[in-house]
Amino acid sequence: MKTVGELGEDPLVAQLCEGLALAKNVVVGPGDDCAVVREGRSLILLKTDAVVEGVHFLPKAPAKKVGWKAVARVLSDFAAMGGRPGEFLVTLALPKETPLRWVRSLYEGMSACLAEHGGVIVGGETTSLPAGAPIMISVAARGAVTARQLVTRDGGRPGDAIFVTGFLGGSIKGKHLSFTPRLEEAAWLTENFRVRAMMDLSDGLAKDLPRLAKLSGCGFEIEREAIPRTRGCSVGAALADGEDYELLFTISDRSAKKLESEWAASFPTLTRIGTLTENEGDNLSGGWDHFSRPS
Amino acid sequence: MKTVGELGEDPLVAQLCEGLALAKNVVVGPGDDCAVVREGRSLILLKTDAVVEGVHFLPKAPAKKVGWKAVARVLSDFAAMGGRPGEFLVTLALPKETPLRWVRSLYEGMSACLAEHGGVIVGGETTSLPAGAPIMISVAARGAVTARQLVTRDGGRPGDAIFVTGFLGGSIKGKHLSFTPRLEEAAWLTENFRVRAMMDLSDGLAKDLPRLAKLSGCGFEIEREAIPRTRGCSVGAALADGEDYELLFTISDRSAKKLESEWAASFPTLTRIGTLTENEGDNLSGGWDHFSRPS
Numbered sequence: 353m354k355t356v357g358e359l360g361e362d363p364l365v366a367q368l369c370e371g372l373a374l375a376k377n378v379v380v381g382p383g384d385d386c387a388v389v390r391e392g393r394s395l396i397l398l399k400t401d402a403v404v405e406g407v408h409f410l411p412k413a414p415a416k417k418v419g420w421k422a423v424a425r426v427l428s429d430f431a432a433m434g435g436r437p438g439e440f441l442v443t444l445a446l447p448k449e450t451p452l453r454w455v456r457s458l459y460e461g462m463s464a465c466l467a468e469h470g471g472v473i474v475g476g477e478t479t480s481l482p483a484g485a486p487i488m489i490s491v492a493a494r495g496a497v498t499a500r501q502l503v504t505r506d507g508g509r510p511g512d513a514i515f516v517t518g519f520l521g522g523s524i525k526g527k528h529l530s531f532t533p534r535l536e537e538a539a540w541l542t543e544n545f546r547v548r549a550m551m552d553l554s555d556g557l558a559k560d561l562p563r564l565a566k567l568s569g570c571g572f573e574i575e576r577e578a579i580p581r582t583r584g585c586s587v588g589a590a591l592a593d594g595e596d597y598e599l600l601f602t603i604s605d606r607s608a609k610k611l612e613s614e615w616a617a618s619f620p621t622l623t624r625i626g627t628l629t630e631n632e633g634d635n636l637s638g639g640w641d642h643f644s645r646p647s
Numbered sequence: 648m649k650t651v652g653e654l655g656e657d658p659l660v661a662q663l664c665e666g667l668a669l670a671k672n673v674v675v676g677p678g679d680d681c682a683v684v685r686e687g688r689s690l691i692l693l694k695t696d697a698v699v700e701g702v703h704f705l706p707k708a709p710a711k712k713v714g715w716k717a718v719a720r721v722l723s724d725f726a727a728m729g730g731r732p733g734e735f736l737v738t739l740a741l742p743k744e745t746p747l748r749w750v751r752s753l754y755e756g757m758s759a760c761l762a763e764h765g766g767v768i769v770g771g772e773t774t775s776l777p778a779g780a781p782i783m784i785s786v787a788a789r790g791a792v793t794a795r796q797l798v799t800r801d802g803g804r805p806g807d808a809i810f811v812t813g814f815l816g817g818s819i820k821g822k823h824l825s826f827t828p829r830l831e832e833a834a835w836l837t838e839n840f841r842v843r844a845m846m847d848l849s850d851g852l853a854k855d856l857p858r859l860a861k862l863s864g865c866g867f868e869i870e871r872e873a874i875p876r877t878r879g880c881s882v883g884a885a886l887a888d889g890e891d892y893e894l895l896f897t898i899s900d901r902s903a904k905k906l907e908s909e910w911a912a913s914f915p916t917l918t919r920i921g922t923l924t925e926n927e928g929d930n931l932s933g934g935w936d937h938f939s940r941p942s
Contacts, residue, residue: 356750357743361773364747368754375767378734387770389734389789392687398769400695400736400787406777439673439684441695443785448652448938452659455651459663472670474693475682478656480937482701485781490738492695492787494684642775643743 361642362563383567384505385432385551386495395502397435397495401425405486407642409529415454417529419461422489425554427469427533428597432552433504434542435497436535437471443490447481458489469535471495501542503601508549508568510630512602515611518620520557521585523595531597537619538599545611550601556594557625559639564600571633574626592638602628656937657858678862679800680727680846681790690797692730692790696720700781702937704824710749712824714756717784720849722764722828723892727847728799729837730792731830732766738785742776753784764830766790796837798896803844803863805925807897810906813915815852816880818890826892832914833894840906845896851889852920854934859895866928869921887933897923 356364369382379395380388386397403425405411409418423440430437442462446455466472471493481487517534534552541547549568553560557579565572581590598620603611608624615622626634651659664677674690675683681692698720700706704713718735725732737757741750761767766788776782812829829847836842844863848855852874860867876885893915898906903919910917921929 354747355743356741356745356747356773359747364750365773367747368750371754371758372768373758373762374769375734378767378769382768382770384770387734387736389769391689391691394686396686396789398734398736398787398789400738400770400785401772402738402740402774402785404740404774404776404780406780407775439670439682439693441682441693441787443695443697443787445697445699445783445785446651446938448650450651452649452651452654452662455659455663459666463666463668467668472673473667473677474669474673474684475677475679475695477696478651478660478937479697479699480702481699482781485699485701486777488740488783488785490695490697490740490783490785490787492693492736492738492785494691494693494789642773643741 357643359643364643380504385429388502395497395499397430397433397497399426399429400490400492401429402488402490404488413529415457416461419458420465421529422491423462423465424531424533426491426493427471427535428552430495431533431535431538432550432599433497434501434538435495437469438494438496439474440466440471440491440493442473442476444478445481445488446478447483447485449483450487469533503542503547503550505549505551505564506567508564508570508602508628510570510628511605512548512628513605513608513624514572514574514602514626514628515622515624516580516598516600517622518596518598519580519582520596520598521590521593522582523593528595533597534599545603545607548602550599553596553598553600554594556592556639558591558636560600562636565628568628571629571631572626573629573633578623578625580621580623591636594640652938659938675799680724683797690792690794692725692728692792694721694724695785695787696724697783697785699783708824710752711756714753715760716824717786718757718760719826719828721786721788722766722830723847725790726828726830726833727845727894728792729796729833730790732764733789733791734769735761735766735786735788737768737771739773740776740783741773742778742780744778745782764828798837798842798845800844800846800859801862803859803865803897803923805865805923806900807843807923808900808903808919809867809869809897809921809923810917810919811875811893811895812917813891813893814875814877815891815893816885816888817877818888823890828892829894840898840902843897845894848891848893848895849889851887851934853886853931855895857931860923863923866924866926867921868924868928873918873920875916875918886931889935
């Protein structure tokens with residue numbers, strides 16, 4: 353019998369989405385950073401994301417940082433759509449033996465991140481886990497975006513310049529627990545430029561750029577040496593490590609120079625790493641797959 | 648060091664909610680069946696709920712029923728607020744060795760339940776789990792409710808008649824995997840009567856009625872022999888088993904007779920089990936506590 357590990361994450365999600373009915377008010381369904389739903393004149397962003405002990409954080413990780421990460425991942429997805437955060441629901445699945453102090457620190461981390469970047473916790477749920485099971489924190493949230501600023505993954509066109517923010521690779525050394533979601537940068541970007549396609553880098557450029565290009569019906573060419581690397585990281589690590597939580601986006605070649613000159617000095621570094629192409633250009637392999645990664 | 652098991656579920660949730668900032672548009676925050684948020688002229692319901700292997704379903708449970716249960720629990724919470732379901736996000740946390748067929752059946756069950764009761768899946772996430780960890784399905788959803796039909800847990804008044812739908816107890820024999828969320832009944836009820844307080848019975852009447860009474864600032868008196876019991880169940884089981892997913896609500900004593908005479912024959916049985924009181928009346932103990940239940 354085939355397992356989800358043999359199939360891999362993207363084909364699994366594709367199979368699960370096949371049979372789904374879609375309602376009329378759904379502007380963007382499964383497959384992008386967030387779902388987008390029309391509510392009267394507003395566009396609502398919906399997102400759910402989970403962190404699991406042993407997968408997204410180690411048992412010895414400070415609970416406050418785990419809490420920060422759990423909500424910052426969702427904030428990063430709102431940023432990737434050009435949106436802003438709203439209300440959050442938190443599901444805690446905990447073994448009974450979890451120290452109370454750990455849970456309080458977790459909440460402190462979540463609250464600190466929301467206080468800094470926007471968003472409020474309005475509810476949630478606690479559930480017990482069998483003894484020894486890994487802690488799981490599932491965060492669901494509602495955000496909002498204006499029609500003008502909404503960016504999906506599928507709007508890229510051949511010739512578009514491909515940009516990334518920040519430095520890639522080596523996140524496991526600490527950034528994965530303390531990264532800054534790029535809400536401010538995305539808000540400025542979508543306010544001032546016509547961003548064609550955007551997503552946040554969570555599974556590594558090698559996994560995420562092909563996703564964006566494929567949804568845009570394009571290929572891509574990248575200059576590997578141009579990829580902005582975290583100090584001490586190889587190009588391979590920058591491509592494949594994952595959990596960068598930086599923005600990956602494309603804009604027209606014509607706007608690229610203007611963007612580079614207007615990008616604020618206070619923002620993280622901005623790097624043009626390549627171009628979307630008409631035909632399949634480069635190939636990339638590697639990056640994080642939740643299921644087909646060897647155990 | 649104190650653990651969450653020593654503290655218990657309700658005090659844990661209370662502690663976690665203490666430090667939370669609340670935004671102006673939040674009509675109902677943590678502590679009710681759903682959070683309620685104002686969006687323009689609409690009232691939005693937000694809910695998250697998880698089922699965990701070994702806690703909410705056994706490994707041998709049919710995946711289709713597990714899927715049904717995962718979304719029906721959320722639908723039951725929308726019913727409890729007088730609302731209707733909208734868009735759903737599904738987070739699947741699975742070990743790599745999970746059979747693909749199991750996941751497909753799970754989705755069939757979720758889709759079947761939503762097709763019958765309303766609501767669409769618009770996105771979600773898959774994440775891997777360490778080998779051997781229990782499967783977890785976390786469902787987040789958005790619903791809607793009219794201001795006139797919105798019912799919270801805290802509106803009960805002394806003298807109110809206390810009602811429950813259906814039969815209580817013995818859910819573990821099968822109903823917990825195949826129950827019908829009481830959306831239709833709740834819609835009729837809130838359309839035609841001024842329901843003062845309502846919730847769905849998930850942790851057992853013995854746990855849930857004191858919660859509703861306390862939030863309403865009331866005590867309660869119940870007639871134990873009047874509690875509608877599933878065939879073969881003792882009063883104790885009807886009080887404490889949990890996972891009934893029936894409606895528990897209060898309305899004025901004056902309206903109670905009218906309600907009993909107008910309640911549709913096609914609806915599940917309706918039973919008046921007692922009265923809210925000014926002072927602390929009965930005590931109930933037992934029911935399901937996720938954390939302080941002995942292992």
